Amino acid sequence: MTHGEPDTIDIQEHEASSRAGAPAHSDQKVTWLELFFDLIFVVAFDQLAKRLGDSPHLENLGEFGLMFTAVWWAWAGNTMLAARYGNETRAYRWGTVAQLVSMGMLALTLRGDLKDTGLAFALAYGANRVLQVVIHFALAREVPGGAPFAQQTSAPLALAAGVWLVSAWLPGGSTLQILLWCAALLADLIIPAVVQARVGNGHSSLPHEGHLPERVGLLQIIALGAIVTEVVNGSRQQALSLVTLAPALSAILLTVALWRLYFDQARTLPLLGAHLEGQVQRMQAWLYGHLPFTLSVVMLGVGLGHGLSAVDAKKDALNQQFVAWPLAATLLTLSFLRWNSRRVARRHGLDRSLIALWVGALGSAALGFVDLDTVRLHGLVAAITVVVSVIVATDPVTRRLGELEEEVTEQLDEGEAPETIAQELDAQSDETSANPPTNSNTRSS
Known part of the structure; x- marks a missing residue:
């Protein structure tokens, strides 16, 4: 760590430790694709800020917090995949390209009243979660040793993705739609932590x-x-x-x-x-x-x-x-x-x-x-x-x-x-x- 300065983007990966059970890592740098993916969130944060600034009342503050958490977790999901399984696999690269498109569409929905945009937001976010599940399944096949964590995570995440898609057909901004979003998002946040605790600190599940x-x-x-x-x-x-x-x-x-x-x-x-x-x-x-x-x-x-x-x-x-x-x-x-x-x-x-x-x-x-x-x-x-x-x-x-x-x-x-x-x-x-x-x-x- 350099005090007052972020570390360089070129990350030197650690060699295998002589300690028994220590994870071995190969070199892993932040790629241009990852940087491009992260820059999508410049637009997403700007849209969320405009949404809050245009109507800073209590109800909109709650909606802002919910939508921000969803956007943040979409970023965290992609980031954790790269940190766990590497960012050079075909599954991750093509999956990230697809998620770029879904995040761009999601950013378009972060505006206006949920009565008008609730359908589009739920579909865009649901599509992003489906892509997350597909990447997990692909990585379970492509990355040696990655199957246990990916398989245990995929099924419950698929269920949460289904809840997002089902919620799209409810009245936009309705109480039931918001409650379904909260339940699905809570599941998204909890599932990886529970699976991580069950799998332990094996090399295949710990992020770089x-x-x-x-x-x-x-x-x-x-x-x-x-x-x-x-x-x-x-x-x-x-x-x-x-x-x-x-x-x-x-x-x-x-x-x-x-x-x-x-x-x-x-x-x-x-x-x-x-x-x-x-x-x-x-x-x-x-x-x-x-x-x-x-x-x-x-x-x-x-x-x-x-x-x-x-x-x-x-x-x-x-x-x-x-x-x-x-x-x-x-x-x-x-x-x-x-x-x-x-x-x-x-x-x-x-x-x-x-x-x-x-x-x-x-x-x-x-x-x-x-x-x-x-x-x-x-x-x-x-x-x-x-x-x-x-x-x-x-x-x-x-x-x-x-x-x-x-x-x-x-x-x-x-x-x-x-x-x-x-x-x-x-x-x-x-x-x-x-x-x-x-x-x-x-x-x-």
């Missing part, structure tokens, strides 16, 4: 510990980029002046600070823990924890962008809630991801970064109860986020977790992996105690 964090990180960059898009679009509604440029600058500073906060996390540790020690639950918590993070970031972009374009006090007050609460949720999710990584390293208690993230989340939520104009609101949330990002970046624990991640990865490359993540962290501590760094060679965070 380098490829998956890269794809997840790329999606977060897309979500953070959506904030900039919303800010630019919101600023276009007003004449250029200090009143509009100052809050726009604050919003961009906030986005950069969130980028730094996210990529300062030891993002590969939960995957390494799953491969070395079978900590599958930590890996699943890491992946699923990105759903509320991405959702909150997109909602935050809506609040920041519409705050810049608002022309009356009523809209300004509403947009304030779409800034304060999503930012609080974003910081809380980041604290969860950090706590999860610390647990992988078997480090308990608190560090100053966790405290800073919690205080920042409370401060952001408190702004929802104060009457602020756009200039002051954007300035305050930017200040909170920048201060928290500086605290996390300069925290010695952040540096140690990053070094731990790098060291374990290097050892895996050399076939000399430690028995546990905690063992390597203890070895680092012993080495530091025996050879304290001097000012000339202290590593900068």
Whole structure:
């Protein structure tokens, strides 16, 4: 992990460990096809943001959350297939091309009233889930050792896909249709976790510990980029002046600070823990924890962008809630991801970064109860986020977790992996105690 910077797209895959039962991996890079697939979500996030911004009432907020979760899971399904079975198989390549088409059609349905678009959305998403099932069946035949996980996953996912298709024939936006969507989506989210727990941490079912964090990180960059898009679009509604440029600058500073906060996390540790020690639950918590993070970031972009374009006090007050609460949720999710990584390293208690993230989340939520104009609101949330990002970046624990991640990865490359993540962290501590760094060679965070 490089502090403050995403890892390179060229991912060096790990060689087989000398430890008994350790998974062996071949080189796996993020391909142009995967990048193209991920870029479809630029359009999907933009459509969802427009949908929420055009009608930010409670009912539409619930529909936004449901549709966003469906879109996110469509991305996660494709990403996990590549991370589990490789991205060079015929089944994955052709299946991803087909899913590109289905996601493009799905993006077209993320607008308007569900009374008008419910049929199209259910059919488009149902088709995407059918493709997911077909790819699972194909991979079960094509990838040696991949059959157990793929076969156990395919049947229940096919049932969930059928529910989506059946729901298309119900009245658009009806209570029954929404309930069926919730049930099918819940099944989609739970089934892989249940099957993973049943299959265990065999090589055929665990996702690649380098490829998956890269794809997840790329999606977060897309979500953070959506904030900039919303800010630019919101600023276009007003004449250029200090009143509009100052809050726009604050919003961009906030986005950069969130980028730094996210990529300062030891993002590969939960995957390494799953491969070395079978900590599958930590890996699943890491992946699923990105759903509320991405959702909150997109909602935050809506609040920041519409705050810049608002022309009356009523809209300004509403947009304030779409800034304060999503930012609080974003910081809380980041604290969860950090706590999860610390647990992988078997480090308990608190560090100053966790405290800073919690205080920042409370401060952001408190702004929802104060009457602020756009200039002051954007300035305050930017200040909170920048201060928290500086605290996390300069925290010695952040540096140690990053070094731990790098060291374990290097050892895996050399076939000399430690028995546990905690063992390597203890070895680092012993080495530091025996050879304290001097000012000339202290590593900068």
